[in-house]
Each structure stands twice: as structure tokens, then as C-alpha cells.
Amino acid sequence: MKIEMHNIYKAFGPNEVLKGVDFNLEPNEIHALMGENGAGKSTLMNILTGLHKQDQGSIVINGQETLFKDSLDAEQCGLAFIRQELNIWPEMTVLENLFLGRELVNRYGVLKTKEMKTRAAEVFSKLDISLPFDKEAGLCSVGEQQMIEIAKALMTDAEVIIMDEPTAALTDREIEKLFKVMKDLTRKGVSLVYISHRMEEIFAICDRITVMRDGITVDTKAIKDTNFDQVVKKMVGRDLEDRFPQREASLGGNVLEVVGLTSGGLFKDIHFTVRSGEILGVSGLMGAGRTEIMRALFGMDTVDSGEVRVDGKKVSINNPAEAVSAGFAFITENRKEEGLILDFSIRDNIGLANLESFAPKGLVKVNDEKKFVEMMVKRLNVKTVSTETIVGQLSGGNQQKIVIAKWIGTSPKVLIMDEPTRGIDVGAKREIYELMNELTNRGMAIIMVSSELPEIIGMSDRVLVVHEGKITGELMKQEATQEKIMALATGGN
Structure with missing residues (x-):
């Protein structure tokens, strides 16, 4: 044809x-x-x-x-x-x-x-x-x-x-x-x-x-x-110098400690830590349990056993509200059903996650909310004629930017990003990577789940590899290669 x-x-x-x-x-x-x-x-x-x-x-x-x-x-x-x-x-x-x-x-x-x-x-x-x-x-x-x-x-x-x-x-x-x-x-x-x-x-x-x-x-x-x-x-319309910005990570102490997390047949005996200022990459094949582990950390799914500590203190997380209170934010891979309210405006979507900041006594300070939303839209280069645009009318990549914007505003201690650049163009990816660097420079800890091995290698300070619900290996930035990651992801050594 x-x-x-x-x-x-x-x-x-x-x-x-x-x-x-x-x-x-x-x-x-x-x-x-x-x-x-x-x-x-x-x-x-x-x-x-x-x-x-x-x-x-x-x-x-x-x-x-x-x-x-x-x-x-x-x-x-x-x-x-x-x-x-x-x-x-x-x-x-x-x-x-x-x-x-x-x-x-x-x-x-x-x-x-x-x-x-x-x-x-x-x-x-x-x-x-x-x-x-x-x-x-x-x-x-x-x-x-x-x-x-x-x-x-x-x-x-x-x-x-x-x-x-x-x-x-x-x-x-x-x-x-x-x-x-x-x-x-x-x-x-x-x-x-x-x-x-x-x-x-x-x-x-x-x-x-x-x-x-x-x-x-x-x-x-x-x-x-x-x-x-x-x-x-x-x-x-311009040269893009390097695909991934340079990272000069200044790592602090452990912000998150996960000990023996287990959930049915999804994942078993998960142990790992994340330090302030660190990007921890999580890799593995589809169905390996990467997303399931993150959903459990954020209280979206239940666990059978295990312990989660934030800043050294044990926290109980049974739902997303408790996760947010403990200092977590979660950028889900399924933005359409779990990350956004598609019938709401950009302002409403970003504002909802940040209501405590704009409505400390129950009444929304509209001007404060508007200024913050406009700042985030500009910072993430969201293409829209107005912050009142309905999110469902945006392109997929711009919707993803709104998900990121809404959670950044909560100033979490641990930001979980599940496929953060899925459906995002090469220029916008660079902007997201620079934002991740900026956030970790402020001391935030980031867990990045990604199916793109170049992204995992280019942005992670450390890489965990998951295979069939278990962590099969941990690689430092200098030793992480596609071959090593794929070997661990398929159950090898």
C-alpha cells in the first residue's frame, strides 16, 4: 500500500x-x-x-x-x-x-x-x-x-x-x-x-x-x-552534546534499608540499601519482579514478611498514603491508570499530590499552587498552551512529565522511578536525567527501574539485577556492562 x-x-x-x-x-x-x-x-x-x-x-x-x-x-x-x-x-x-x-x-x-x-x-x-x-x-x-x-x-x-x-x-x-x-x-x-x-x-x-x-x-x-x-x-533544533549528563555523586548514609522482603510467588528475601544522593538502578527481564518489589515498597501490594527502614527507623507501610508519610514517592510505569487522573487539568494533577503544601488549613492557596505548577511545567518543558489543559489531551511523553512533576513537589526522601523515560523523546530524556542529577545533589535517593540497559548503565551509581523474584547480583557503576547485567538477568553468574 x-x-x-x-x-x-x-x-x-x-x-x-x-x-x-x-x-x-x-x-x-x-x-x-x-x-x-x-x-x-x-x-x-x-x-x-x-x-x-x-x-x-x-x-x-x-x-x-x-x-x-x-x-x-x-x-x-x-x-x-x-x-x-x-x-x-x-x-x-x-x-x-x-x-x-x-x-x-x-x-x-x-x-x-x-x-x-x-x-x-x-x-x-x-x-x-x-x-x-x-x-x-x-x-x-x-x-x-x-x-x-x-x-x-x-x-x-x-x-x-x-x-x-x-x-x-x-x-x-x-x-x-x-x-x-x-x-x-x-x-x-x-x-x-x-x-x-x-x-x-x-x-x-x-x-x-x-x-x-x-x-x-x-x-x-x-x-x-x-x-x-x-x-x-x-x-x-540544536546539538545534544552527550546522551547522559555526567554524574558526580556525593553519597551520604543509608536512607532506605530493605531486609528480607517477601511476597508470595512474586519475590523472595529481598535485601538492599539506598544512600542519600544515590541513583540505584534496578534491571531484569520483564516478569522478573522488579515492578512488584517497588509496588510493595509503596504499599500498593501486600508483603508476607520483611522489614523496611527509612533513616534507620522501621516503618510500617500498608498503603500509598503511609508510604508518602514515610518519605516515598512512586512514578509508576502505568501512568494512564495509576499515575494520572486523565480527565483533570495539569494544575489539578500536580496540585493533588501537594495539597498539604497549598492547603495547610484545608483551603487551597490558589496563587501558590498556580506558581508552583507553572514552575514545574516550565522546568520539565511540558508542551501545553495552559496549565488548565486536560492531561488526557497531552502526548504520552508530556503526560509522563506531569507524573514526575507531581511527585517531585512532595520532596520525598526516596523517589522510585519505574520506567521514567518510557515514551519520552531523546531531548526530554536528557532533561529528566539532568533533573535526576539535580535531585540527588540535594540528597534525595532515587531507585530507577528501567528496561533500557544504556539508561541503567549511563545513570546508575549501582545496579541491582533481579531474576525470578530474587536479586541475583549487584554491580558498581565502573563494572556494570550490558553483558554482565544480561548474564545476571537470565540467572547466570
């Missing part, structure tokens, strides 16, 4: 998102679409697939000007969109999610469950997924939900598949499998649009790249004709 988008304009109220964008997709290619958060990438693809209507411009598919009525119309014409914000129905089973709206039935309207399972098993086999079909999707991890979405798209027999940050929650092994499937698809005539902020992936899998900045098309080139530095400069 050949797609040409010419001079596309789109505004939401006073906010001009697209200002004359051109984009074209050739048959049998993997085309990267890159740009900072808020550049307009997702909006452009939403227009292509019928979710939004352009204010101006044309879409030509195989030589015919086309305007889809809605997303279902686009899907029926061969376009599938795997969105960054997962479209999972948590109360439904894995199988029900896979065939939602496309159920196989006999002439009496009875579900052909056996045939559905057979078709699903074929796709799961290609992606090396081992999930029970009768498991509730809401009980699956974010990474497993991502694989369900990818499998669902592969089952539509689409001619064009758009992938928006498909690997954000996947392990290296799962990404390798996905890339193999993508290459197989292009050989069968399928074209793919690949939206990602992971530069290594772009250069590993894509044929061409289109860069957007501030709602316009900056450049389109063959991957072989460009490089990392050129792409970054086009994305952010």
Missing part, C-alpha cells in the same frame, strides 16, 4: 498541532516517524486512520484520495494502529481482547472458540508469547498487555501497521522477536510506520525516517544516509 499525506493541518481550539505536514509511505518498507513529544506524530497517524479529520490537506492511498469515516473504516481497509496508550479491556480475557469486535461465530451466532484459540496460538507462537487465553487482561503486566496489542494487530491481515512506541515495556528478547516478525511482514507486502524514541531501534530496523518538529516535517531520508547526531539535531 502506498500512502501520501500532503500539507496536513490540524488545530485543537487555539492549539495548532500540525502546520502543513507531508508524509509518504512506500510498499514493503519500515518507515520511522520521529520527533519530540508534542511534535504531532500521533496526531498525524490519528488523522491517517480516521480518528481525527484534518482541517486542510489530502490523503492519497494507492493513487486515490481517501478520507476514512472512523478508525473501524480504516481497519477494514487494511490499516492497523498499535497505540502507545494501550487499548486493553482489563475485565475481559486475553482471548476476548484479541478478537474484540472481530469474534468468529457460526451461523447460529455461537462463538467458534476453538478456531479463535488456534488462530491466536499461531500469532503467539511467532511472538514467543506464553499467556493463558483465559487470563484476565487486567492481571497482565504492561509488557504483556503490549504484546497482546501487537498480536491483535498482526491478526487483522493489515497492509499497513502503525506502531507507536511498541517496545517501551518489552525486554530485549521480546524486541528481537518483534523485529523478526516485522521483517517477515515486509517480505509479505506489509508496510510499517514505526514511532519510537529509541534511536538504536530506528537504525536497526527502519528503511527510511521522517523527522517532525513543532507540527512541521523537517526532513525525510533513507536511514543509511543519516546518523544519530543528525536526527537529534533535526528533532530538537
